Amino acid sequence: MNRLRPCAISALAVLLAGCGGGGAAPEQYGANPQLPAQQRGLLPSMTIAKPAAWGDRLPTVPQGYAVKAIATDLRIPRQTLVLPNGDILVAEGRGGNAPDLKPKDVIAGYIKAKGTSPVKGGNRLTLLRDADGDGIYELKTIFADGLNAPYGLALVGDTLYVADQDALVKFHYTTGQTRASGAPVKVTDLPSAINHHWTKALAASADGRYLYVGIGSNSNITERGMTAEVDRAQIWQVDPQTGMHRAYATGVRNPTALAIQPGTGALWAVVNERDELGPDLVPDYLTSIREGGFYGWPWSYWGQHVDPRAKPQDPEKVASAIVPDYSLGSHVAALGVAFSSPAMGAKFADGVFVGEHGSWNRSHPVGYKVVFVPFRDGHPAGNPIDFVAGFRGDDGLTRGRPVGVTVDPRGALIVADDLSNTIWRVTPNSASAGAMPTAPATAAGAAPAGTPGGMQR
Amino acid sequence: MAVVVERMRFALLPVNAVLVAGATSLFAGALLSDIAYFRSYEIQWNNFSSWLLAGGLLVAAFAFLWSIVELFRTRWRVWPAVAYSVLLLATWILGFVDALVHAKDAWATMPDGLVLSAIVLVLACVSLAVAWAGLRTGDVP
Numbered sequence: 305m306n307r308l309r310p311c312a313i314s315a316l317a318v319l320l321a322g323c324g325g326g327g328a329a330p331e332q333y334g335a336n337p338q339l340p341a342q343q344r345g346l347l348p349s350m351t352i353a354k355p356a357a358w359g360d361r362l363p364t365v366p367q368g369y370a371v372k373a374i375a376t377d378l379r380i381p382r383q384t385l386v387l388p389n390g391d392i393l394v395a396e397g398r399g400g401n402a403p404d405l406k407p408k409d410v411i412a413g414y415i416k417a418k419g420t421s422p423v424k425g426g427n428r429l430t431l432l433r434d435a436d437g438d439g440i441y442e443l444k445t446i447f448a449d450g451l452n453a454p455y456g457l458a459l460v461g462d463t464l465y466v467a468d469q470d471a472l473v474k475f476h477y478t479t480g481q482t483r484a485s486g487a488p489v490k491v492t493d494l495p496s497a498i499n500h501h502w503t504k505a506l507a508a509s510a511d512g513r514y515l516y517v518g519i520g521s522n523s524n525i526t527e528r529g530m531t532a533e534v535d536r537a538q539i540w541q542v543d544p545q546t547g548m549h550r551a552y553a554t555g556v557r558n559p560t561a562l563a564i565q566p567g568t569g570a571l572w573a574v575v576n577e578r579d580e581l582g583p584d585l586v587p588d589y590l591t592s593i594r595e596g597g598f599y600g601w602p603w604s605y606w607g608q609h610v611d612p613r614a615k616p617q618d619p620e621k622v623a624s625a626i627v628p629d630y631s632l633g634s635h636v637a638a639l640g641v642a643f644s645s646p647a648m649g650a651k652f653a654d655g656v657f658v659g660e661h662g663s664w665n666r667s668h669p670v671g672y673k674v675v676f677v678p679f680r681d682g683h684p685a686g687n688p689i690d691f692v693a694g695f696r697g698d699d700g701l702t703r704g705r706p707v708g709v710t711v712d713p714r715g716a717l718i719v720a721d722d723l724s725n726t727i728w729r730v731t732p733n734s735a736s737a738g739a740m741p742t743a744p745a746t747a748a749g750a751a752p753a754g755t756p757g758g759m760q761r
Numbered sequence: 762m763a764v765v766v767e768r769m770r771f772a773l774l775p776v777n778a779v780l781v782a783g784a785t786s787l788f789a790g791a792l793l794s795d796i797a798y799f800r801s802y803e804i805q806w807n808n809f810s811s812w813l814l815a816g817g818l819l820v821a822a823f824a825f826l827w828s829i830v831e832l833f834r835t836r837w838r839v840w841p842a843v844a845y846s847v848l849l850l851a852t853w854i855l856g857f858v859d860a861l862v863h864a865k866d867a868w869a870t871m872p873d874g875l876v877l878s879a880i881v882l883v884l885a886c887v888s889l890a891v892a893w894a895g896l897r898t899g900d901v902p
Binding site for chain 2: 344346347405406407408523524525526527528529530580612613614615616
């Protein structure tokens with residue numbers, strides 16, 4: 305009897321938790337991730353971040369790099385943009401107004417809120433300036449406020465575009481400005497009913513002719529009905545002159561950050577995939593976006609893997625689904641992406657940085673760091689390398705959650721942290737702040753516009 | 762006469778019967794909503810079943826607690842009262858499992874949720890039959 309007991313207990317645990325247990329995740333990086341069978345016990349596996357203050361601690365960075373907090377006490381910083389003169393704009397806010405539909409939503413909402421900052425979203429853009437180039441951003445001022453959960457940012461020439469949770473708006477921007485000269489002007493409305501996944505990622509094409517807006521799905525897997533999914537799970541191509549748009553890619557569950565690849569001008573995205581199919585499904589991914597491409601949601605994932613929860617099914621759509629380029633691992637919650645540059649040091653010169661907010665739908669937490677995905681010949685090559693870590697300590701406490709990442713052409717990575725409400729700046733020691741020439745020839749609008757997302761609340 | 766009075770103690774069931782009848786109709790609503798969702802894929806039915814189940818569980822919990830109270834008050838023919846409590850407990854436990862199944866997203870609730878809702882309703886009906894039998898005659902099966 306005694307010998308049987310552990311079996312019975314683990315059987316019960318599996319029944320209840322759907323085997324969410326697990327220690328290490330399977331190798332789930334790259335183009336061909338292992339995809340285990342779907343599973344979901346009666347209770348979802350969850351490990352919610354336990355927030356704690358940084359105190360004297362700092363995030364960890366590779367040898368030869370330094371990290372510093374350049375702004376604190378923000379109000380839910382999500383995405384950042386480095387302006388031509390080196391100033392940094394920070395989008396702060398918290399969106400979403402999805403009503404609770406089931407008893408489960410009431411309970412889950414309460415539990416998940418424990419892993420996020422209690423601070424009220426700022427609904428504003430804050431400008432940070434390091435006038436003397438010593439790496440200390442002595443000026444912190446409100447550039448614009450009264451926005452509605454701003455997220456994606458992009459600069460095209462003298463126009464600053466901001467993707468609020470319900471509209472794409474613009475400001476006129478002159479280099480050196482510290483305060484917007486007027487109220488934002490609407491370019492176009494964005495889908496905002498319910499806004500389960502509310503973050504609107506933004507990037508401008510290399511020539512500045514078009515804007516791309518990432519619009520997340522209105523549910524995990526259609527549990528709010530298909531009528532709620534009109535114009536959702538898409539990446540729009542918007543003509544900023546007219547406000548007209550078209551769906552550039554569809555079936556992209558939650559495209560939380562977009563970036564234009566230097567050189568090729570290709571649009572890349574990080575996408576958060578669906579939950580409740582087990583701890584190792586479905587991998588969040590990094591992919592180049594094909595014009596007109598369909599990426600599976602809700603009917604299938606990672607190409608042709610059918611999701612039986614979406615009914616009625618659509619075999620034709622499943623057959624047409626594109627397999628993404630690169631798996632980042634399941635539930636890491638990638639919310640930021642930025643292409644690197646040689647200014648970041650030789651080892652991290654060619655590739656992308658990805659901000660991973662961290663998991664909740666998994667008993668063994670993953671993410672909670674910024675990784676570097678190395679590229680070769682314009683494509684991902686090799687496993688992700690931890691670039692900024694230590695957000696979740698060995699003590700089980702979580703001190704920060706990375707969202708947007710932006711590469712400062714002068715040689716720095718800017719990381720927004722929406723748990724400790726901090727902006728981190730990581731610099732290579734060899735090219736200390738201010739030692740680099742201050743005329744970054746950034747192509748207009750090519751500034752990566754990340755979008756931190758987060759669980760939607 | 763004394764015997765009848767004792768029997769009516771278990772048959773104090775008016776309150777209890779109302780509770781069980783309430784839970785049963787809520788569980789019946791949950792089953793009907795499940796059937797509607799199963800046939801139509803219309804998600805709102807799935808939301809209805811979740812809340813009807815939650816309501817049924819709340820009322821059934823009170824019915825069960827009341828039945829425990831009854832158990833201690835009944836000095837006559839205790840086994841029917843025990844059977845009644847056990848039936849209610851089984852209804853509640855399966856109903857709770859059903860609620861967890863209904864907490865899954867979209868079609869992940871099917872067909873398990875539908876089958877469980879049917880079983881829960883049958884159990885609730887049997888409980889109700891026991892309760893009414895006690896109420897009608899004081900002579901519980």
